[in-house]
Amino acid sequence: MRFRFRRRPIAIALLSAILLACAAARPLTGKQHRWWAGFGPVLPHDSFPADCQLCHVGGDWNKLKSDFKFNHLANTGFALNGAHEQAQCLRCHNDRGPVAIFHSQGCTGCHEDYHYGDLDKDCTRCHTEQTWRPVGQIALHDRTRFPLLGAHTLVACYRCHPGARVGNFIPVDTECVTCHVDDRNNTTNPPHIPLGFVDNCHECHVPTAWVPAVN
Numbered sequence: 486m487r488f489r490f491r492r493r494p495i496a497i498a499l500l501s502a503i504l505l506a507c508a509a510a511r512p513l514t515g516k517q518h519r520w521w522a523g524f525g526p527v528l529p530h531d532s533f534p535a536d537c538q539l540c541h542v543g544g545d546w547n548k549l550k551s552d553f554k555f556n557h558l559a560n561t562g563f564a565l566n567g568a569h570e571q572a573q574c575l576r577c578h579n580d581r582g583p584v585a586i587f588h589s590q591g592c593t594g595c596h597e598d599y600h601y602g603d604l605d606k607d608c609t610r611c612h613t614e615q616t617w618r619p620v621g622q623i624a625l626h627d628r629t630r631f632p633l634l635g636a637h638t639l640v641a642c643y644r645c646h647p648g649a650r651v652g653n654f655i656p657v658d659t660e661c662v663t664c665h666v667d668d669r670n671n672t673t674n675p676p677h678i679p680l681g682f683v684d685n686c687h688e689c690h691v692p693t694a695w696v697p698a699v700n
Contacts, residue, residue, distance in 0.1 A: 563588070567614030599652030631659040635692030661686040668695060 542548045558564040565572070577584050577595065587594035592608040596617075604611075611619040622642070626633045633640075642649035645657055645664060662669060662684060669677050669686075677683070689698040 568616060569614055601653065603653065603655060636694055637692055660684070661690075665695070 540549055540553050542550055591606065611622070611625065613620060623633055623638055646654050648655060657663065665686070669682070
C-alpha cells in the first residue's frame with residue numbers, strides 16, 4: 486500500500502517518527518540510548534542504586550566519575566589484576582552474553598588464540614595479567630629438545646620460527662644447517678663444501694659464536 490502524503494498527515498507523522506527512531510538508535514549517534522559503538526548496550530542496571538550520580542557524571546552518562554571505585558572482588562568474586570584492572574567495563578559486560586559463559590572458557594573466552602591451538606591452553610605459562618608480552622621464554626625453551634645456549638639466547642624467535650610474528654610456533658628441525666646453511670656454503674676459510682664439512686658442526690663450533698672455531 487502506498488501512502489498519499491498530501492491526504493494523510495497521520496501517515497507523514499508516523500513515518501517521521503520511525504525515521505527519527507532509526508537515526509537515534511544508530512551506535513554512533515545513540516548515546517542517549519546507553520549504547521557505545523563497538524561494545525553494545527551496557528549491562529542492565531535494574532539492581533543498581535537509584536542514585537545515578539554515585540557512578541556517572543551528569544550531562545554525559547557514558548563517562549564515569551573520576552573518583553569512581555568498585556570492589557570487583559568483593560562484589561563479584563573475581564579479582565581484576567594488572568591490565569584487567571584498567572579494562573573498560575563494557576569490554577566484559579556487554580550484549581555478547583553473560584560473562585560467566587566466557588569466563589568458563591578461560592583466557593580464550595575473551596582473548597583470541599593467536600597460536601591456533603598449537604600451544605598449551607594454559608596461557609599463564611608464557612603470559613601474565615600485566616601484559617601480553619611473553620616472559621620466561623628462555624627457561625621454557627630449556628624444556629624442549631633444543632635448549633637455547635650462548636648466542637642462541639639473543640636470537641629473535643622468528644629467525645627460527647618464521648611464523649612467530651603472528652603467534653605460530655610450529656616446531657622446526659634442530660640441525661645446525663637448517664638455520665646456518667648459508668653460513669656453511671659461503672665460508673671460504675677453510676672452504677667447508679670442498680672439504681666435506683657439511684654436518685657435525687659441533688665438532689668445531691660452540692653455541693657462543695661461530696667465529697672463531699674451536700678444534
